[in-house]
Amino acid sequence: MEPLTPALQRWQDQGRYTTVQGQRLFVAEAGQGDSTLLLVHGYPTSSYDWHGVWNALAARYHVIAPDLLGMGFSDKPQGHAYRLQDHADLLDALLAQRGVQRCHIVAHDLGVSVAQEMLARRIEQPQAGCRIASLVLLNGGVCPEAYAPRPIQHLLSSPLGRWVGPHIPRRAFERTVAGLFGPRTQPPDGLLDDFWALLNHGQGRRISHQLGRFYIERMALRDRLVAPLVAQAVPVRLINGSADPNSGAHMARRYREVVPHADVVALDGIGHWPQIEAPMAMLQALHGFVQSIGTPAQDGATATISR
Structure with a gap:
């Protein structure tokens, strides 16, 4: 097992573990603000993706950031399906x-699709769970048809994935990750060490092929995931790093085609991780949007999403 880096050890120390539906999840939680933010990270990393904006968010909001099952410090069962619905x-x-009745969801990468699934089920059953007040979506497959997976994702999702996953060379992993950053906002010192350690923690590479198939599943669920955005079921802001080859400017362009009057904040020159590459710009875009939605006291914590 890859040893934890000092930065990851500090992140682990400030969180805690909780058992949910028989699975042990790592959860970082902080802040006492009136509004709750659920931060949903992407593949193949963890809640650590939010470390650069964590203190600033916790100063204003109550923030909850779990490691999705199969990633980070959470359990990594081999037999699990890891479907969007499961997440x-x-x-x-x-x-x-946690007793949360209302929250804003801030989601990135795989987390974007998970957040869309959470919203879709509330359209079907308005009392399905915690009220979603808004979505803040960072780079991810908002419109699955516009997503451009990297070659390693195709390989992991192929019949060879079961063998390739546990044998991914570190150099190939780092090359793929660095290629998702903007040309002038490459990973800072130590970040690739952190990401590699997260991938390997709990023998994570042995299930990387199972987790990575989400982009194929997402295509099959395309209409279900996109329909609530088209219907403007809740306020949505897309904060998009334009230089991301996976889901950058081309994704924002497609989103504008599909959703009339889409709220998009484009970050020129920024790649796949706006919260890491341009934290101040990301925070400014997030704060202005969330503050415009109002608080539970203003709109009623038990209100439901309208159809």
């Missing part, structure tokens, strides 16, 4: 366990 089930159960 959403666990997050809904976690929010219920």
Whole structure:
């Protein structure tokens, strides 16, 4: 097992573990603000993706950032399906366990699709769980048809994935990750060490092929995931690093085509991780949007999403 870096050890020390539906999840939680933010990270990292904006968010909001099952410090069962619905089930159960009645979801990468699934089920059943006040979506497959997976994702999702996953060379992993950053905002010193350690923690590479198939599942669920955004079921802001080859300017362009009057904040020159590459710009875009939504006291914590 890859040893934890000092930065990851500090992140682990400030969080805690909780059992949700029989699975042990790592959860970082801080802040006492009126509004709750659920931060949903992407593949293949963890809640650590939010470390650069964590203190600033906790100063204003109550923030909850779990490691999705199969990633980071959470359990990594080999036999699990790791479907978008499974991730959403666990997050809904976690929010219920915490007694959260209303939250804003801030999601990145895989987390974007999980957040869309959580919203879709509330359209079907308005009383399904915690009320979603808004979505703040960072780079991810908002419109699955516009997503451009990297070659390693195709390989992991192929019949060879079961063998390739546990044998991914570190150099190939780092090259792929660095290629997702903007040309002038490459990973800072130590970040690739952190990401590699997260991937390997709990023998994570042995299930990387199972987790990585989400982009194929997402295509099959495309209409279900996109429909609530088109219907403007809740306020949504897309904060988009334009230089991301996976889901950058081309994703924002497609989103504007699909959703009339889409709220998009484009960060020129920024790649796949706006919260790491341009934390101040990301925070400014997030704060202005969330503050415009109002607080539970203003709109009623038990209100439901309209159809």
